Amino acid sequence: MTAPQATKTAARKRPAPKIRENLPAPNTPEGQLFHYTPYEASPWTPFSGRTLTDMIARREIDYVFNGRDNYLTGGQIVALVEAYTVRPFNKAAQHAA
Template sequence: MSTKEVVPVRPDEDDDPPSLVEPPTWAAGEEVPPGVATTEPLTRSRTVTRRRVPYPGTPEGAFFHYTPEEASWFLPWSALQLKRKAYAREIPFNEGGARVTYTGRDICEISLMTAVRPLAETVQQRAS
């Protein structure tokens, strides 16, 4: 059994504005890695579709509402972990329409919450 390296095919950078993120696609005939959602039908009535989303740090992304699946592209947790953390009120989120969503500002704030500062900065803060 041979192992093939899966390489995402990216569109040309000139085609789309840099503030849009498009999920990776794979060339025809290549296997999609396990755990990657595709646009193949899951059942007869339900299919997975992906929309293009702006980066959270851009003006377009500041107030854009990301699903947990979309937010997981930018954060170190899976969509399920993000939902669980939101229900436990551990991270900022929005609950409009009885669905958990994250704005670009929420994603940036969560990212800052997980940042680890250098030891030198921590020592200086304690000394002051």
């Protein structure tokens, strides 16, 4: 007698995130308060949309919650980029202090 064969279930594929067109840049006046989804914000950050979604879920970054969805404002995107910007080391300035 042989053991029954295990069956593979089809992996559920998530639908591709919807990204709106003609979004204002986060550093413009109209983009400062515009609400971007994590996938819409990813081109302006050093992170992918999935990574931004995970960072929001772990409460590592500031975000806006409207009761159903998570968003990032243009100001939050600019602050996130500045937080992860590496400044050059100036050896002369350190010795002068």
